[in-house]
Structure formats: structure tokens, C-alpha cells
Amino acid sequence: MIVIDKTKKKISEAFFGTEDLVLRELDAGGVRMMFCFLDGLTDRQQLEASVIRPIVKSGEGVGSDIKSLENTIIAEFAVEVKNTFAAAMSAIASGDCLLVVDGAADYFVLPVKKPAIRAVTEPPTSSVLKGPREGFVEDVKTNMILLRRRLATPKLVFQSITAGRLTSTSVVLAYLEGTVNKTVLAEVQKRLQSIDVDGIVDSSYISNYLETRPYSIFKQIGSQEKPDIVVAKLLEGRVALLVDGSPIVLTVPFILMEDFQSSEDYYNRTVRTSMLRIIRLMALFFALLLPAIAVALQQHQFQMLPLKLLMTIISSVDGIPFSPLIEMVLALVLFEILNEASIRMPRYVGMAMSVVGAIVLGETAVKAGILSSLSVLVTALSAIGLYVIPDEVGTFGILRMFYVLMAGILGLYGVVMAGLATAVYLVNFESFGCPYLAPLAPIVWEDMQDAIIKKSQKDLKMRPQIFGSPNRRRQK
Amino acid sequence: MNTECIDSRNGIERHQISLLVFFIPLVFKMSMLPSQLSNVSGVDALTAIFLLISTEILHLTLVYAAVKLGGVSMLAKRIGRVATFIIVSPLIFVALIKTLVFGIEIINYVDFYLFYNTTSWGIKVVFLLTLFYVACGGPRTFGRLAELSLLFLPFIVFLGLIFGRLELNFEYVLPFYADGFYPSINGAQSFVFWAFDFSPLIFFKLNSEKKPGRRKVPFVAIGALIVTITLVSLYALLFANYGLSAVIVDNAFARLAAFNVVTTQVGSIEWPSVVLWLLSATLCLGIKVYAASRTMQLVKVPPRISTGIIMVVVGALMFYVVKDISVAMELAKSWVRFVVFGCEILVTFVVLFVLLWLKIKEERRVGQKESANEAR
Numbered sequence: 001m002i003v004i005d006k007t008k009k010k011i012s013e014a015f016f017g018t019e020d021l022v023l024r025e026l027d028a029g030g031v032r033m034m035f036c037f038l039d040g041l042t043d044r045q046q047l048e049a050s051v052i053r054p055i056v057k058s059g060e061g062v063g064s065d066i067k068s069l070e071n072t073i074i075a076e077f078a079v080e081v082k083n084t085f086a087a088a089m090s091a092i093a094s095g096d097c098l099l100v101v102d103g104a105a106d107y108f109v110l111p112v113k114k115p116a117i118r119a120v121t122e123p124p125t126s127s128v129l130k131g132p133r134e135g136f137v138e139d140v141k142t143n144m145i146l147l148r149r150r151l152a153t154p155k156l157v158f159q160s161i162t163a164g165r166l167t168s169t170s171v172v173l174a175y176l177e178g179t180v181n182k183t184v185l186a187e188v189q190k191r192l193q194s195i196d197v198d199g200i201v202d203s204s205y206i207s208n209y210l211e212t213r214p215y216s217i218f219k220q221i222g223s224q225e226k227p228d229i230v231v232a233k234l235l236e237g238r239v240a241l242l243v244d245g246s247p248i249v250l251t252v253p254f255i256l257m258e259d260f261q262s263s264e265d266y267y268n269r270t271v272r273t274s275m276l277r278i279i280r281l282m283a284l285f286f287a288l289l290l291p292a293i294a295v296a297l298q299q300h301q302f303q304m305l306p307l308k309l310l311m312t313i314i315s316s317v318d319g320i321p322f323s324p325l326i327e328m329v330l331a332l333v334l335f336e337i338l339n340e341a342s343i344r345m346p347r348y349v350g351m352a353m354s355v356v357g358a359i360v361l362g363e364t365a366v367k368a369g370i371l372s373s374l375s376v377l378v379t380a381l382s383a384i385g386l387y388v389i390p391d392e393v394g395t396f397g398i399l400r401m402f403y404v405l406m407a408g409i410l411g412l413y414g415v416v417m418a419g420l421a422t423a424v425y426l427v428n429f430e431s432f433g434c435p436y437l438a439p440l441a442p443i444v445w446e447d448m449q450d451a452i453i454k455k456s457q458k459d460l461k462m463r464p465q466i467f468g469s470p471n472r473r474r475q476k
Numbered sequence: 477m478n479t480e481c482i483d484s485r486n487g488i489e490r491h492q493i494s495l496l497v498f499f500i501p502l503v504f505k506m507s508m509l510p511s512q513l514s515n516v517s518g519v520d521a522l523t524a525i526f527l528l529i530s531t532e533i534l535h536l537t538l539v540y541a542a543v544k545l546g547g548v549s550m551l552a553k554r555i556g557r558v559a560t561f562i563i564v565s566p567l568i569f570v571a572l573i574k575t576l577v578f579g580i581e582i583i584n585y586v587d588f589y590l591f592y593n594t595t596s597w598g599i600k601v602v603f604l605l606t607l608f609y610v611a612c613g614g615p616r617t618f619g620r621l622a623e624l625s626l627l628f629l630p631f632i633v634f635l636g637l638i639f640g641r642l643e644l645n646f647e648y649v650l651p652f653y654a655d656g657f658y659p660s661i662n663g664a665q666s667f668v669f670w671a672f673d674f675s676p677l678i679f680f681k682l683n684s685e686k687k688p689g690r691r692k693v694p695f696v697a698i699g700a701l702i703v704t705i706t707l708v709s710l711y712a713l714l715f716a717n718y719g720l721s722a723v724i725v726d727n728a729f730a731r732l733a734a735f736n737v738v739t740t741q742v743g744s745i746e747w748p749s750v751v752l753w754l755l756s757a758t759l760c761l762g763i764k765v766y767a768a769s770r771t772m773q774l775v776k777v778p779p780r781i782s783t784g785i786i787m788v789v790v791g792a793l794m795f796y797v798v799k800d801i802s803v804a805m806e807l808a809k810s811w812v813r814f815v816v817f818g819c820e821i822l823v824t825f826v827v828l829f830v831l832l833w834l835k836i837k838e839e840r841r842v843g844q845k846e847s848a849n850e851a852r
Contacts, residue, residue, distance in 0.1 A: 410598050413586050416754050417606045423755070424610050427620035440627060441620040442489065 032102035041095035043114035080109040123225035140244035146227040164200035170244040181468040203243035220431040222251035237469030253434035287385030292403035298324035300411030325408030487683035492619025494699030506729040517663030524663030545831040561774040566819035571768035580804035610762035669813040676767030
């Protein structure tokens with residue numbers, strides 16, 4: 001039996017006297033009751049109009065059971081019953097209003113949360129010329145609606161679990177029943193259940209728990225900010241994870257080829273798409289290998305260069321006090337610093353930053369004879385190449401440095417061997433049982449239709465084989 | 477740590493084996509061998525290489541039959557690890573000698589022709605480390621690397637078609653079988669060390685078919701046929717292009733893939749083929765080291781340790797005994813070649829024979845059991 005005075009003291013103590021805890025008592029026809037909520041998190045207007053006013057108006061008083069309560073208040077929402085004090089406190093902490101009725105056996109939770117929701121806008125990291133401009137927001141409910149609106153089928157299933165002992169973050173699994181690979185789904189569920197941590201702040205926390213190789217430089221979980229991309233992945237038989245408080249939706253399994261594809265690939269003409277994908281691969285070559293090849297050719301294999309090109313390079317590096325390796329490492333580190341600063345810096349000084357970076361640092365360094373114009377050019381080309389595949393900037397940035405070091409030590413042979421070692425590493429790499437380099441290694445001919453060369457949407461009759469969907473046919 | 481003699485999760489697909497069947501005989505026969513063979517057999521080098529590859533394909537049929545019967549893992553299961561070790565242990569010696577000679581061939585090519593101003597010891601150390609890493613990967617890694625190599629091929633062919641300026645003169649290779657039987661057989665037997673490389677495949681486990689009802693494509697037979705045609709054609713092209721000066725070709729694969737016509741503009745265009753050759757060469761040696769490591773696993777040596785031991789031994793021999801290509805060539809052309817050849821053939825024969833015997837025995841046992849059941 002709940003006693004108001006005693007419970008009031010207990011709640012205050014449970015929240016350590018925090019100032020935003022509101023405890024409002026009410027006498028409704030002789031029945032004492034108390035509303036407890038955290039200021040700012042609860043929709044006061046809704047509470048007033050839908051709960052408090054009807055209770056006051058009812059005059060005769062409200063019973064201390066759920067039926068009587070539901071009959072009195074405007075049934076805009078379902079009243080939940082909590083029979084333990086701890087569960088009731090979690091409900092307050094999550095933003096709901098707790099109704100404590102004197103003499104009642106249970107606590108009543110009124111779902112009147114008022115989360116601060118950002119408007120659905122185009123995500124800054126995935127802007128497109130053609131195609132939907134909606135992006136996910138931090139509120140998981142809104143994100144679920146964005147998916148549900150595009151997948152108007154009862155086969156779209158959302159499964160929610162709570163992770164984080166202190167944050168009680170809602171993690172929602174989304175998949176298409178009948179299309180999803182059940183083994184992957186079970187594995188995701190198993191790994192989610194095993195999370196036992198005090199707080200989940202963002203979806204990247206969850207991805208750390210889903211990965212099998214947390215120290216690898218290669219990511220094993222896909223991340224998307226746009227509902228159209230996530231829907232496309234769900235249609236392939238994959239699983240999506242929406243995390244409350246994060247606009248990034250995770251998708252599994254993940255393969256490397258995904259990052260060479262863009263949502264616009266599916267909205268553009270097929271031939272143009274295939275051409276762009278080849279260009280992205282070439283950009284990868286520039287990003288990863290150009291600095292290493294430049295170092296190797298300057299430091300070890302200069303005899304491989306044609307005479308005219310060699311003379312141009314010699315005149316550009318003349319007077320530089322560093323070896324090609326040190327010079328390139330310096331240029332790349334400077335680029336990484338500029339890159340980091342431009343991301344962290346407030347937008348209104350970003351312009352100044354680019355001026356400082358590009359003109360002052362680049363040009364002055366060349367004029368001062370610290371860096372050669374060749375190394376600045378190579379770094380710039382490599383950086384442009386790197387940003388053609390924006391989701392892999394971190395990974396390829398590290399690999400690039402590794403190749404440069406190998407080039408400095410052993411020349412082109414070092415680069416080739418480093419590339420071979422990377423290939424060996426990647427062919428063994430898997431994400432939820434899917435080979436990371438598929439459909440290239442292992443070669444999956446059926447999936448090649450949407451790898452580098454993309455077939456027309458009309459001809460993509462089957463779902464990708466590697467994701468193991470039990471229902472492979474998409475169209476007749 | 478997995479100490480099983482075959483890692484059941486680390487199988488290989490049939491089409492991947494067929495790719496290995498394509499690369500294994502091709503890689504080292506397309507480096508220094510053409511020049512050596514041309515030196516010994518002259519115009520009959522083409523017949524000699526045809527003889528070598530034909531007999532090697534015959535060896536492959538035995539190896540593949542053994543693989544289909546379960547290979548070394550089945551043998552270990554049925555007759556025990558120690559007995560299996562006794563049968564296949566000569567392959568450790570074969571792997572050591574071949575890795576040493578072919579390893580020196582790779583290092584020599586890199587050190588003297590490709591990047592002659594890189595330190596030799598550095599090349600050796602990085603080569604050994606990469607080889608260790610490749611060998612630890614196992615059949616799945618080999619299969620997928622072969623697939624990656626395959627994807628390189630159209631690119632190289634494309635470059636060859638664009639930039640290649642072949643000036644072919646088939647008088648250099650015609651008529652076939654010009655000087656009779658002796659020069660061809662002499663060439664083939666002198667370089668038998670460069671053949672019969674399929675025996676490590678007996679350690680591979682074939683993945684079960686995903687769609688059992690489907691008609692099987694004879695991938696391995698197709699691979700064998702393609703490699704035979706490719707190898708003989710490439711030799712014919714090389715000799716027709718270079719004539720007698722083929723004796724000075726450092727790496728036939730790289731020379732054939734591109735003819736350096738754009739060297740004076742943007743640098744040497746042979747690069748993609750050099751990368752592919754290095755990749756395939758390391759892959760082929762990785763398979764040998766893997767076989768030796770799996771043999772040692774039969775006597776409970778963990779895979780990484782056994783691979784490490786092999787690499788240390790090969791490394792020591794490379795640094796202190798067989799330091800350069802001339803010593804390696806002498807070794808490969810000495811009586812050792814017959815020992816290596818004997819080991820490869822004998823091990824394959826014995827493994828296949830025992831597996832067949834076990835199969836017949838098992839069938840008889842099942843037959844007897846069935847007839848006993850019927851009699852009841």
C-alpha cells in the first residue's frame with residue numbers, strides 16, 4: 001500500500017534532491033495523489049489538459065485502481081502500471097510523469113514525454129544533387145516513422161531493447177520479416193543482449209559492441225544518415241539499428257564495396273553510375289598510393305622516371321632539407337592537423353582556416369624551402385581522392401601513412417608487399433559472416449551486377465547473394 | 477589455437493582451386509625459366525615446356541583425386557596422425573627447398589632488375605614476413621587472393637593490347653620438334669624442379685556444394701586446360717618476339733605483359749604485371765609453406781609456430797647458405813631436383829593409394845553390413 005508522504009520523501013531521496021524534480025500534490029474528491037516529473041522533459045500542457053483537469057472536474061474523486069484512472073482521464077495514451085519503486089523511478093528519469101495515488105497498490109506512469117526534437121533536414125555528411133533530402137534525427141521514434149513511411153508493409157519489424165544502466169538508451173532493431181537473414185538477426189540480438197555498460201551515448205558505442213575486431217582500422221558496421229539508404233539495405237535483407245539520441249543508423253552486415261557506392265548511384269543513369277564507381281576506385285588509388293609512390297620514386301627508384309619528369313622533380317626538391325620520406329610525412333601530418341582543425345572549428349572561422357591552410361601554410365612552406373611543391377601537390381591530390389570516399393577517410397588515412405613508411409624504407413617493393421599484406425588481411429575479414437571484399441574476393445558473379453559496373457534497376461532481379469536472404473527474388 | 481591438421485572452417489571452393497591450378501604452374505615458369513630453357517633447348521624450348529606442363533597436369537589429376545577423397549585430413553582421421561606424418565613428411569623438405577630457390581628467384585628479380593637500389597636484406601626480411609602472413613591464412617586466403625589476382629588479369633591484358641608492340645617472327649619457334657626428341661626431353665628433365673607444384677593441394681579441404689542438385693562445372697579441368705594453352709602460347713609469343721635473345725629475359729611475365737613502349741613518357745607500364753607476378757609468386761610459395769606447416773601440425777606443432785620455424789630455416793639459408801641466384805640455380809639444377817620430384821610424386825601416389833584402399837575397404841564393410849541386414 002502506497003503512502004504519499006512516505007513515497008514523496010523516498011522519491012526526493014532517490015533523486016538526491018535535484019532541483020528539476022517536480023512533486024505536485026492534488027486532492028481529488030478526498031483521494032490524495034501526487035504527480036512527479038522532471039521539469040522540462042514532460043509536456044506540462046498535455047498533463048494539465050489530459051490528466052489534471054479531468055481528475056479535478058470529476059469531483060467525486062478517483063479510485064486508486066487503473067480502471068478508474070483510465071475512465072477519468074482523457075484516454076489519449078495508455079497508462080502504464082509499475083509495481084516496483086525502482087521501475088517507477090526509471091520512468092521519471094526517462095521523462096514520463098509518475099502518478100502516485102494514496103492507498104494504491106501500484107505506481108501509474110503517464111507517458112507525457114516532450115523530447116526536444118530537431119527538424120528532419122538534409123544531413124550535412126550525405127548531401128545529394130538528386131534524390132531524397134531527408135535525414136535521420138536524434139529521436140528514435142521520428143526515425144522509426146521515417147522508415148515506416150517508406151516501407152508500408154507489416155513485414156517491417158521493430159524490436160526494442162534498452163541498453164546502458166544509467167542512460168537507459170532505447171536501441172531499436174529494424175528488419176524485414178521474410179527477407180532478413182535470420183542467422184545475422186540472431187547474432188545481432190545476441191551481441192546486443194550482452195551489452196552491460198553504464199551508458200550508451202551514441203550509436204557508435206553500439207557498433208563497438210557489435211564488432212568482432214574492435215582494434216581493426218577497418219569498420220565492420222555500416223552507418224547511414226539517410227532513410228532511403230537504410231530502406232535499400234533493409235530490402236537487401238540486412239538489419240538496421242536505430243539508437244535513441246543518434247542520427248546515425250547502423251546497418252549489418254557491412255562490406256567494403258558499400259562505401260564505394262552512393263545513394264545517388266541508384267537515382268542516376270546506369271552508365272553514369274558505373275563510370276562514377278570506376279572514378280571512385282581511381283580516386284582510391286590516388287588517395288592511398290600516390291604519396292607512397294612519390295616517396296619511393298624520389299628516394300629509391302628514381303631511375304624508373306623518364307628523364308624530363310625526373311629533372312622537373314629534381315628542380316622542385318632542390319634545397320629541401322628533408323628526405324622525401326620525412327617531407328611527405330610532414331605534409332601528410334600537416335594535412336591531418338588542418339583537417340582536424342577545420343572539422344572542430346566554428347563555421348564562421350572555417351573560411352579563415354582554409355585560407356591559412358591552403359595559401360599561408362602551403363605556399364609559404366614551399367617558398368621557405370621546407371616542403372617541395374611536389375609533396376604539396378601529391379598531398380592535395382591524395383586528399384581530394386580520399387574525400388571521394390568520405391566514409392573511409394579515417395581508414396584510408398592510416399593505410400596511406402603505412403604505405404608511405406613502407407615506401408620510404410623499401411621503395412616500391414615495400415609498397416607492393418604492404419599492399420599484399422593488406423589484401424591478405426582483408427580477404428580474411430568478415431562482417432557477420434559476410435566476406436568483407438565480396439563480391440570481388442570471393443567472386444560472387446551474381447552480386448557483380450551492382451558492384452563496380454551497375455546494371456539497370458530493371459535488371460537487378462535478385463537480392464545480393466552474400467547477405468543470405470531467404471527470399472532472393474526482388475522482381476520477376 | 478587450432479591444432480587440427482585441417483581447419484574445417486578454412487575450406488576452399490572448387491572454382492578457387494581451379495584458379496590456383498591456373499596460377500601455380502604459371503608463375504615460376506614465366507619468370508626466369510624461359511631464358512634458362514631457351515639456353516638449354518634452343519628452338520625446342522617450346523616442346524620442352526609443353527612436356528613439362530603436360531606431365532604436371534597428369535600429376536594434378538592424381539592430386540585432385542586425393543583431394544576429392546578427403547585429402548590428408550581424411551588420411552589422418554583413418555590411419556592416425558603419426559602414420560600420416562610419416563607419409564607426407566617429405567613435403568616439408570620439398571617446401572623448404574622450393575621456397576628457398578623460388579624465394580631467391582623473387583628476391584633476385586626485385587633486387588637486381590626491379591629496384592636495384594633497395595637493400596637486399598630488407599627485401600629478404602619483408603619477403604619472409606609477408607610470406608609468413610600469407611601462409612598463415614590457409615586455403616580460404618589462397619583462394620580469395622587467386623580471385624583478386626584474376627581480377628588484375630583483364631587490366632594487364634588491356635594494357636598489353638593498348639601499349640604492346642609485338643614484332644612476332646614465328647621462324648624463331650618453328651618448326652616444332654625441330655631437333656628431335658633429345659633437346660626437348662633434356663630441357664624438360666633439367667628443369668623438372670620448376671614443375672610438379674600441385675602436391676600441397678592435398679592438404680586442402682573442398683567446401684561442400686551449396687546447391688547439391690546443380691550440374692557441376694568441371695572447373696579444375698577447365699583451369700588445367702587453360703593454363704596449358706596459356707603457358708605454351710606465352711612461351712611461343714615470347715620466343716617469337718625475342719628470338720634467341722630470350723636467354724636474357726629477366727622476368728618473362730613482366731616482359732610479355734608490356735613492352736615498355738611508354739617508358740619514355742610516364743614511366744614503365746610493366747608495373748601492373750610486376751605487381752601481379754609478385755602477388756601470385758608469394759601466393760604460390762605461401763601454399764608450399766602452408767603444406768609444410770600442416771604436416772608439422774600432424775605431430776601437434778601449432779600452425780603459427782610451425783610456419784615460423786619454416787620461415788626461420790628458409791631465412792637462415794637465404795642469408796647464410798644460398799645467398800644469391802647462381803647458387804640457387806645450381807641447387808635447382810643439381811641432383812636435388814630429382815629428389816624433390818620423387819618426393820612430390822611419391823607422396824601424392826601413396827596418399828592417393830591409401831585413400832583409395834580405405835575407400836574400397838569402407839565400401840566392402842558397408843556392403844557386408846547391408847547383406848547381413850538383408851539376411852536377417
